[in-house]
Amino acid sequence: MSSGIPLVSGKYWGNALDISPSFSTDGIVYVGLTNGGVFTTYRLAKAAETTVSLIIGSTTMTVNGIAQPPLDAAPMIMGGRTLVPIRAIVEAIGGTVAFDGKDGKGRVDIMLGIHTLSLWIGKPGALLDGTTVQIDTANANVTPIIQTSRTYLPFRFVGESLGCEVGWDPATRTVTLTYRP
Template sequence: DFVKVGTKNTEDLPNAAAAKEIVLTVGSKEYTVNKEAKTADAAAYIDANNRTMVPVKFIAEEFGKLDFGTVNGVGTVTVFKDGAVLQFQNGSNIMNKNGIAIPMDTAVVIKDGRTYVPFKYVADGLGIGFSFDPATKSITFTNQVK
């Protein structure tokens, strides 16, 4: 016997399947999607551990689906994309991917009312390609059509 576990609303994620190149710059709310200019509600920043933190809402809106909730009284963010389920808890340096705890080298934080996660882990967890240009402090996320 076995149990198949699905995730809510993942069957209809148009953003998750679309080919995209997203470029954002640390400290700026301006970014591009396939060279089209857009504005986010919060900017990426570099934390005390020298890790680039991005607002998780930004990633989820562009690549998947987002759900905010509470687990054991702690704020939790869940991101869904193509069958992957990532969970981040405020103050924790653990990313939960499909039930597996993955240590991160910096913790999730809430800053100015936004939840920030280290971009490398959320990109890896969702299967999104990424690069960071230290000269311009820009991050490029890439997603390919399946």
């Protein structure tokens, strides 16, 4: 939150306001303004892009540089691949996640924009927009897993399948996902 930012339009010319930006799950930016104890929220615009950043081993997540509530599970690396608890990430870029564990196989369905991605716990294959694909052609051991009651999915595969740009900074052990609707 930035404090003391002067508003340069409207009836509050010259008054200092507290500004609190936030992002909805549909990518729309909201700004809350506090002036004299009155809090008002304004809908600004849909973000041109949304970038989510996570640090391996940390429950910290940022969306467009703004810290979010802590994740309930931290991203991890297994077999040289980054696995993440995907729900908060997908919802931050405007998508939806559904988990169906009734059939004993554990299926995760992810929808974002025009893409639908289905993955099964322990299975190296997935269904992307109706087409069967391999999660990792170089390593058939890369599969979705459940650990400590959390479902972890391969970060790069999910991000790129949904049309996102995926980044990795080895110096900070940070993964990024950028979605441009």
